[in-house]
Amino acid sequence: MQVTLLFLAVGWVWVHTPGGHSDLKTVMSAIGGPLLFLFGTILFKHSFRGFLQLSHGVGIVALGVLAWFASDLSPLMLSILTTAIMIAVAVWESISLQSSSAE
Secondary structure, eight states, rough: HHHHHHHHHHHHHTSSSSSSOOOOOHHHHHHHHHHHHHHHHHHHHHHHHSSSHHHHHHHHHHHHHHHHHHHSSSSHHHHHHHHHHHHHHHHHHHHHHHHHOOO
């Protein structure tokens, strides 16, 4: 968890530096933090529930796809898109947990 926070802090600093396209260090930190968080969370939840959370898996795939195109994006747009992916994963998980507890 501390490594994830370190990635996010470093990524935040690099995202807020002026520049046109994202360089490798910006891409690795901006996508690496959320990716480590999702990967760690999915493994943690798997150890308790015995199955993998689909929302987290889709989030990991979405971050992988974003990484492919990230060098063409500005650092700010990269940050916005990673945040949008994380919000989508959180909303999806929240909805799926509410529907499973209703059953």
